[in-house]
Amino acid sequence: MKVFFIGAGPGAEDLITIRGAKLLQSVEIVMYAGSLVPRVILKYCRSNVKIHNTASLSLDKQVDIFKAAKAHDLNIARLHSGDPAIYGAMAEQIEWLKKLEIEYEITPGVSSFTAAAAVLKTELTKPEVSQTIILTRVSGRASKVPELESLEKLASHKSTMCIFLSGRQLPEIVSTLLQFYPGKTPLALVQKASWNVGEKIHRSELETLLSEIKLDDWELTSMLIVGDVLGDELPVESKLYSGQYSHRFRQAESLK
Ligand SMILES: C[S@@+](CC[C@H](N)C(=O)[O-])C[C@H]1O[C@@H](n2cnc3c(N)ncnc32)[C@H](O)[C@@H]1O
The missing domain is CATH 3.40.1010.10 (Tetrapyrrole methylase, N-terminal domain)
Incomplete structure (x- = not known):
């Protein structure tokens, strides 16, 4: 068995x-x-x-x-x-x-945070924008988040954040994030990413989100993704596919 x-x-x-x-x-x-x-x-x-x-x-x-x-x-x-x-x-x-x-x-399985990124048609790590994804939640009735991992401590990194299980606490989350991220930081709420029925996206910025949504609508099966990676800017491209860059599997075009 x-x-x-x-x-x-x-x-x-x-x-x-x-x-x-x-x-x-x-x-x-x-x-x-x-x-x-x-x-x-x-x-x-x-x-x-x-x-x-x-x-x-x-x-x-x-x-x-x-x-x-x-x-x-x-x-x-x-x-x-x-x-x-x-x-x-x-x-x-x-x-x-x-x-x-x-x-x-x-x-293993496909996690909801990568499914949400797919629905948003975005990469969560972009060169010189953010190379770190923090997966977290805020304390709930079922279990507490350790103090050293409080949202305040994590938000100070201003990395890409995927916040699980936190629909009910959106006002507190947004107000904490605003202490660290600029108000114009892009974010997205994704509900039931990939479901046949019920998938929903709301894109916004930290400073405007709460005035645009009804909290009750985002209580269950929702993911909050915050960070500049959700913006359109790509300040630099990764060198991985650059023609000027050699690595173990490919020689730079200039050296051929
Ligand atoms: C108990 S956790 C489980 C997470 C799961 N193990 C994972 O890897 O996605 C449940 C939370 O995951 C998120 N979640 C799960 N499925 C989701 C989906 N399809 N779309 C958006 N968020 C989802 C929500 O934040 C939900 O409250």
Whole structure:
């Protein structure tokens, strides 16, 4: 018996990996976070699969499913939205699997922050604009962000920021960011990036965002991306494809 943690991707049925979809076809039991993973992803499951929506289950109840599957030697696919390594609440399940001596394996997925960048048709790292992406969130009821990683501390870098799980706290987030980023800094809210139904984008600037949106509309499944990379400017190009630049795989045209 084994538990396969699988990144379901951001929502589109064809943004799960081939490995993830094949694993889904192979197992007898599927546990999925129904609040974030759309049901369309379950199309890869075999017809007689037992499906548990974990949105309504405590960790104890999920552990009961692990125990029962072990007793009957059945494999489980545990689907997490995006990539399970990011805000997946996977660590506490792994603790239990270790205690129960159950084997597990992780299959990565397309995270929502890269899906959001794709929807925005942009790169999140541009030479001399930003070469660092901070993935973060603000403290919520479920878990706190360590003080050393407070938004104030992270915002001082003025890098590209992708802020997860923070719909309800947008006013506080914007006001903190404005202490560090200029008011004209571009940003985008992306909701349900890649979903068949419900995908939404709002592009704005830090100083105007809050006057343009209804907070309630952005509470769930929304990502805030902030930074100059969202602007149109590309002050310099990367040398990677420059004709004047040699590297291990290509000689500069001037040296040929
Ligand atoms: C519990 S976290 C899981 C993140 C996930 N593991 C990932 O890699 O994207 C849920 C948060 O991810 C973001 N999120 C997940 N799917 C999204 C999507 N399709 N579009 C925009 N944001 C999304 C939202 O900020 C949401 O509140």
